[in-house]
Amino acid sequence: MAEPKGPPSSSKIEMKKYSFPVKPIQRLCWTEATADHLMTHEEPVVLTDTDLVQSALHWDLSYLEQNMGPAKHTVYVSKSRYFMYYDERKVNDFPSFKEPMKKREWTFSKFVDEYKSHEGRTDEYLYYQDALTDTVGSGIKHDFVHFNWHWVSERKKRYNWGQLTSNLLLISQPGNITPCHYDEQHNFFCQVRGLKRCLLFAPDQYDKLYPYPVAHPCDRQSQVDFDSPDFERFPKFKEIEGYECILSPGDVLYIPMYWWHTIETSPGELSISITFWYRGGPVPSKITYPLSSQQKVAITRNIEKMLHEALQDHNEVGPLLHMICDGRY
């Protein structure tokens, strides 16, 4: 099997540079035994030759404008290059919370107009993030039906994943960054157009990435500003170690559940990506020890949720956890 065509090396395209060490994420044809081994052990890998979204590789802004139909779609507007997700259902409990980006509902044509008028602006940036649903036009429906569903359903079965929950279409301006966070689902992250640099961190780096409290709108997001880390508040960030890849069209990055990731769109051109998010498989009937770092993260989440539920005030969760731990553990 010929070596998969390599991606452009990160030195060729100026992405943000960080001081922490990163190792390359392996880039393998999906038929390689090592690719299967990595996915079986919930470790990231860039898969080539899957043809998963081959039928979408011709997508560009004008084709999408012709075929996305008349429905409204979610576009985020940010004053910076950063697009940090927040859960609007949790905002009420945090009156001083400032939304890191604004949510707009635009038709696709309106998005294209705004996209064009935002080119060159440095005061506001756009990021289209919406699920592919049956409101799309026949052209997109045709492309969607011709995703490689056989391949991806074989993977779902082999790795005993839960159901497919959504396919998110992501259309990013050059230079946009999704800050570091983890998701509670497995993700086949498919690059359709443009380049994206992905930095991933294993679930056992949890204590170095200082996620917001579970009750906070930015639950699952790291509090650390990678551009200027506050080592007073987040001293263990100094020890962070990550993995890196640059995705080209046709590449599929497996982002395992609970793996942290921050993704930057190359400055060169707009990026189009499609996600395939799957719930985790059923909890094994027999728990084996030691527990995995993913299981430990799930336990910490349940503890925070239970304490918040019991105390009815998220401001009391920290003091109670300190009362349990300080000077005792």
Ligand SMILES: CCC[C@@H](CC(=O)O)C(=O)C(=O)O
């Ligand atoms: C809303 C999803 C954004 C995406 C990162 C990116 O492409 O900017 C991501 O975090 C994921 O696919 O899990």
Ligand SMILES: [Zn+2]
């Ligand atoms: Zn994510």
